[in-house]
Amino acid sequence: MSASYDPSGEGAVTDFAARMSYGDYLHLEKILDAQTPLSASPDEMLFIIQHQTSELWMKLAIHELSSAMAAIHEGSLQPAFKMLTRVARIFEQLNSAWDVLRTMTPSEYTRFRGALGQSSGFQSWQYRAVEFLVGNRNLGMLKPHAHDASVTKRLEAILARPSLYDEALLLLDREGFDVGDDAKRSDWRQPRQEAPEVVAAWKRVYEAPERHWQLYELAEKLVDFEDYFRRWRFNHVTTVERIIGLKRGTGGTQGVSYLRKMLEVELFPELWKVRTEL
Ligand code: HEM
Ligand SMILES: N[C@@H](CC(=O)c1ccccc1NC=O)C(=O)O
Helix, strand or coil, X not given: CCXXXXXXHHCCCCCCCCCCCHHHHHCHHHHCCCCCCCCCCCCHHHHHHHHHHHHHHHHHHHHHHHHHHHHHHCCCHHHHHHHHHHHHHHHHHHHHHHHHHCCCCHHXXXXXXXXXXXXXXXXXXXXXXXXXXXXXXXXXXXXXXXXXXXXXXXXXXXXXXXXXXXXXXXXHHHCCCCCHHHXXXXXXXXXXXXXXXXXXXXXXXXHCCCCCHHHHHHHHHHHHHHHHHHHHHHHHHHHHHHHHCCCCCCCCCCCHHHHHHHCCCCCCHHHHHHHHHC
């Protein structure tokens, strides 16, 4: 094809003076105007775009998780599965993105790290929203957002309602399984306690998937999600160690040792315990 081929000859629309264009629809003027490096380091652009794209994917994950939870609540499991699959794919996407960031060397990062001040991913409210939505409700994580009333309100609204895992346990209850105290909870804000009844309930589901096909599929979607989420955490801590070693984090934590501790958090503990029982 010649470089001078003109697609308007076959009908490509080219006059957008009075029509909505691609950039108009996507508000690219806002997105592409939101990168403001604070240093002269050429690598800071990579760092900013990596985080901004992660936040966009997290926005979609929150949207899909919220819809999936509403669908489980009303018993529409098939659409919920589709949304949870999408969430797992989003995390796969986030996991691949580490490969781009890993091209930055420790000395390249050191050149602009000082400009970050005390800001840190630790203060990502969307990351906390994902954790709170799925069921990791550590209320101490609200503190960095106390200065921002609108973010605090959004996080509190999530905490006021059952988490994704709570919705799964309420469904088990509606299907006639004994889930112990999880059937009686009303204060969703407090983290739930692991329960032997819940392990026993999942055991019944896993022992006879053909009899509890939908519950089995839901359980496996949750395990899939946690699997990808763990990989995200692991990739994060490995990338962090590779770039800053054992330095303290800008957010004030011990850094790598804090992130390693977070690797131990289990979102759906009984779904992992049940494997030992089968
Ligand atoms: C050079 C790359 C990175 C370094 C050196 C780094 C370092 C750290 C450190 C040390 C912490 C612990 C909190 C602190 O004291 O600051 C942290 C937390 C966190 N970072 Fe990063 N990070 C990097 C990239 C990213 C990226 C790309 C994301 C994606 C959005 C991200 C998201 C987070 C989140 C959500 C936390 C809180 C984790 C939790 O509380 O469990 N980080 N990071
Ligand atoms: N906590 C990082 C800084 C950092 O990574 C960061 C800083 C500002 C915005 C996002 C960040 N990413 C993840 O923590 C550090 O200690 O170097």
